[in-house]
Amino acid sequence: MSNEPVPGYNLGDESIPSAPISMEEFDRLKQTVMFTEEDEEQLRKASEILGPQVEEVVDVWYDFVADHDFLLHYYSTPDGEPIDDYLYRVRKRFEQWIRDTCNTPYDEDWLNYQFEIGRRHREKKNETDDVDAVQVIDLRYVIGFIYPITATVRDFLDDGEHSADEVDAMYHAWFKAVVLQVMLWSYPYVKDDDW
């Protein structure tokens, strides 16, 4: 199932521009969220638990969005009509994003793609899916999503086969990875190079 192509998800594609930062700067960002090789290991462990559950995880996130008009707004036309096909395509990318957050080396391709994801929240939003949705996911909501995206994952990680300490280690690796990505996704929003 995870081998089906995901609409518009093209990590590693040669059309993706290079990241505007060096791997050294990327390393500083990792240090800021205390992200180490141990966390990469924990995420690979997490991928075995989350992988088979990605649809259920995204269900929880989509239910949360659907419960709040001001969040559903970003998946809707400027007139306020939710766009089903867009919601479906983003959902499939969200699922792949969970897999890639857990089980992809954080190498240059991965880094380049984070900046692509950032652009798709702003100047390239709608382009991938050729839809007429609102133009930008406002930055405050991109940042705000750190909480639900992180907190809701802990229950999925707690599969009854790992101790609380083991679940915590995976959960913290996930938390760090989410914050790290939001740091990168904020890039196209800043003025005056204050990123």
Add this chain to the structure above:
Amino acid sequence: MSNEPVPGYNLGDESIPSAPISMEEFDRLKQTVMFTEEDEEQLRKASEILGPQVEEVVDVWYDFVADHDFLLHYYSTPDGEPIDDYLYRVRKRFEQWIRDTCNTPYDEDWLNYQFEIGRRHREKKNETDDVDAVQVIDLRYVIGFIYPITATVRDFLDDGEHSADEVDAMYHAWFKAVVLQVMLWSYPYVKDDDW
């Protein structure tokens, strides 16, 4: 001790401009991080535990900053000299910020002050303390700090007198409150009103 004046910390002062958002929009931001009245209650509980430990909490954060040149940079002159007096004054505000995150009503004064804190990370940085430090705390590091500022607090909350579930409830309220504030602090950084 908490009654000593904190240098440059003036929540509630009439010189603080009004927030650029309504209380209705503020409520939407709270909903995005799942912040409820129950969390305000948990934070008041947390304040009893963290209040007497604020110096130790900030010690941990400062040790983390001091261990990373690229973070200490923001408390240094453009030539790279850390500014002791500035570090001291910011430290005292950090301590007060912990108290106010836990034990201040999230009312209009509080909201107004979050935008002031945002400005002090950017166009008003250095002004409060009249120092010649680097001009801006780059947004990626403001966002990145969500992780250490959140994760390190859990151990302080775990005072041996509360169950793991009780500590978790306080920890999650803290986590939400930190993300909520970073959402607000990002305001002065965005271009094209894409906040």
